[in-house]
Amino acid sequence: MDSDTDLVARMDWVSTEHDVDALLKVMAGWMEHERLEELVERLPGCLAGRIGVASVVVIQETSGERVVKAAHVQGEVSSLEAWGQRLNVGALAARPGPAELAPPEDEPWASGLTLPLDLGEGVEAVLALLSWTRPFDRRSRRLASRLAQGAAATLKRARQAALAEEARDRAQQQAQAWEARATQALAMVHGLGEGVVTLNEAGEVTFANASVARLLGQPVEVLQGRDFHGLVHPQGRCGGDGEPCALELAISRGAEVRSHQDTFERSDGMRFTTLTTIGPQPDASAGRGLVAAIRDLSDYQNMKARQLLNDRMVAAGTLAAGMAHEINNPLAFVDANMRFALQALQGGSEVSPASMEEALIEALDGVQRMRRIVEGMGVFGRGAGESRGWINLEQCLADAMVVSAGEVKRVATLRRVGEPLGQVRANAAQMTLVLVNLLMNVVHAFDASHASPEVVVRTARTQEAESIEVRDNGRGMSGALSAQIFDPFFTTQPAGRGTGLGLFVARSLIHELGGELGCESRPGEGSCFRVVLPLAEAAG
Known part of the structure; x- marks a missing residue:
């Protein structure tokens, strides 16, 4: 051509x-x-x-x-x-x-x-x-x-x-980009401190990150294809109270279960507490599979236990002077009445049987008042364990008011109004410490020049819940300040006087019981801390 x-x-x-x-x-x-x-x-x-x-x-x-x-x-x-x-x-x-x-x-x-x-x-x-x-x-x-x-x-x-x-070059570039993103995402998921696991419709593990493997004490490859419920509950029990676990709740409800506290068991038999959120996988093409995020609460519980111990020690030290005053008052008239009775018995004075009886009754009343104070102080000697049962919330409040009364009364009058409280499922020592914390907070709410300082503890009950309010008419707080008081390590006290964890731990404990702890405050008008807890009937 x-x-x-x-x-x-x-x-x-x-x-x-x-x-x-x-x-x-x-x-x-x-x-x-x-x-x-x-x-x-x-x-x-x-x-x-x-x-x-x-x-x-x-x-x-x-x-x-x-x-x-x-x-x-x-x-x-x-x-x-x-x-x-x-x-x-x-x-x-x-x-x-x-x-x-x-x-x-x-x-x-x-x-x-x-x-x-x-x-x-x-x-x-x-x-x-x-x-x-x-x-x-x-x-x-x-x-x-x-x-x-x-x-x-x-x-x-x-x-x-x-x-x-x-188009082929773009497709290759996109595929490479997606592969890079997938590799990066996978590395991030494996690097998370929280465990992430995906399950198929049968509840078998399709993916587990390194944190899950570390929590359960088994390699990632061993977890693949295993029944997840059997892995974390090898004895078939979900918790000490027989309540369903997050996986069972998600399956029965067909919806997401958020921040559910479970007890898992490792391959070596060690049991530990977790906070689990589990729900349907976001990818509709994945069928009816589930994805779960698991947080080990062991470090948090250890921190909380140390903080509760620290709170007991700090509160005991803070209350020591007030407690001495509270005990000295009944001790003084016990001493006076016992001396009066002793002199009468020794024949030193003419005393009628009625006067003798009155003196002994007053002495006995003083002894009982001192016993109640000492019993209330028992909260600082009991352990900060996690065991829970049905407790008398009224008794917890009474103990808290007894042990904190001396310190509170140094700066304000203290009175109680409202209805008697019922039962809640909680730890008595922890609940008492929460209430002591709230009462002790008001000590810092007043200036020395404050006129008619007052603290009112108000209780109320509804069909679903009962509440405790600790209200003061002190200096109050701004909105910005009241929004931070439950943050960890936040404190308005001078350096060395507070850890900034008291209210944070208190709210965490109340939230774990299904309740709420909040604060309302206005500058110049005072503050109100309010605890709301489900009634025993509602909780059961």
């Missing part, structure tokens, strides 16, 4: 049918070796001198980017390319076939022919053939149409191949 150079050398201004067929065969073979940009660069040179003296190819993307390539038998193309930049491609590409083109006044060519090039969606293209002297007749128009169709077919195939390659 003749090369492009051979064809150009033996073609007149107007090619024959045979010449056009030969050129179309040459263009059809371009696809094997050249890319679209190279074809667009080459096409004008192949057409110039065959039909017309010059040819211009203009391609415009929908993005607005325009490519103009031109060729002239004498070689000068800058003015042709500038003319092509000004061409109305959209209007010319919309025409169904060849169209005559009149030259502008400043152009040297005499006649032009434009032909649309169908390169596919998203692009408009035209081929312009220009003549300086000879007009385009019917035959040249027909041959030009054939060449334009062949050129368009070649360019379209090249463009489709380029688009396919771009």
